[in-house]
Amino acid sequence: MDSTLSAAELDDRIAILRDNIRQLIEQATAASGESNEERTADRLAQQNEELDRLIAQRDALGK
Secondary structure: OOOOOOOHHHHHHHHHHHEEEEEHHHHHOOOOOOOHHHHHHHHHHHHHHHHHHHHHHHHHHHO
């Protein structure tokens, strides 16, 4: 991912990731089965890692 994103672009991507995470949680609530839960947990972990990275990048712009 490009490290030269503006604060506004980072905010947009952060909002998208937060929405993705919300949707994954809703899907996990509706789905059952160990394989679905594992796959959803992996996707949630990936989305949360990306969210943390973007928030850190945005915070660094403010310094």
